[in-house]
Amino acid sequence: MKFMSVSENKGENTAEGRVYELGYLLAPTIKEEEVPAVYGNLKELILSLGGEVISDEMPRMMSLAYTMVKVVTNVRNKFNTAYFGWVKFYMKPEKVLELKAKLDLDPEFVRFLITKTVKENTIAAKRFVRDDMSHRKAPAAKKDKDAGPAPEINKEEIDKEIDAMVAV
Amino acid sequence: MKQDYFSVNNIKYIDYKDVEILKKFLNPNGRIVSHKRTGLTAKNQRALAMAVKHARFLGLLPFVAK
Structure with a gap:
């Protein structure tokens, strides 16, 4: 409305x-x-x-x-x-x-x-662009958090792999 | 974009001169993105289409981009 x-x-x-x-x-x-x-x-x-x-x-x-x-x-x-x-x-x-x-x-x-047109100023202030930028960055940040625990798992796997290699 | 960009940012009049905002709603070929993808209300989508077309006429936006 x-x-x-x-x-x-x-x-x-x-x-x-x-x-x-x-x-x-x-x-x-x-x-x-x-x-x-x-x-x-x-x-x-x-x-x-x-x-x-x-x-x-x-x-x-x-x-x-x-x-x-x-x-x-x-x-x-x-x-x-x-x-x-x-x-x-x-x-x-x-x-x-x-x-x-x-x-x-x-x-x-x-x-x-x-x-x-309307008599008011119709050009939006620049902050709208910034808002959108932060909105776009948000999903990327989440990905980083998801990626955080992943290397630990990889380390264990790598260790196992190395052990296997040494055993050979 | 799930929510209507213009309602969220409280933009009541979509201006053809505001090329930076209009560019968000163009695909790499310079075509207007469908309302399915923009998530705009029907009214705002129509106003956006008009604004983009005005901007194209005055050479602010391309009709076709490579």
Whole structure:
């Protein structure tokens, strides 16, 4: 029943509109110094459409999991790297379509994804990874304990074997 | 994983950007692990599938890995 509240949050409609998230990839052809400018323009675009930024992350260079292709002015461009960034914002549903239409025409964006989300921070803290690590190690530790008494038995067997060898 | 990973860790919204968590639910080929093996609730398994697909679209995860 815990999860019911989440689905209610997803459909959250306030005066400012709904919570959306825009994840995007900027073309690697943009120079490092010019990235903040592009990022600033994007924020302005959101504000101009009556949006309100909740949280965001600066675009940073990353290698893509696969090669992406985008045709800009009849030229097929291949990308193996891109600047990945995201913005979370409030916006009215009808304005989001306008935002999408504008981004579609922008040659600086390799790809983008607009999703409905919740206003809370959705990236889990790192401790979850650690919890899982300890969980994974636990069975291995048990094995060691099981292995503890085993050598003693082996020693006796070895002694017997040695005696047998000596006897021969 | 016997218990639902997301309920255990109190993760209410499965985020496509959280690649480290999503990777736990991919096999070496980059395919989504079945709910039988993940032990997730049906709802979370669906949300996971959606998150993985979003991450693939933005190049955070591969569609196929060697």
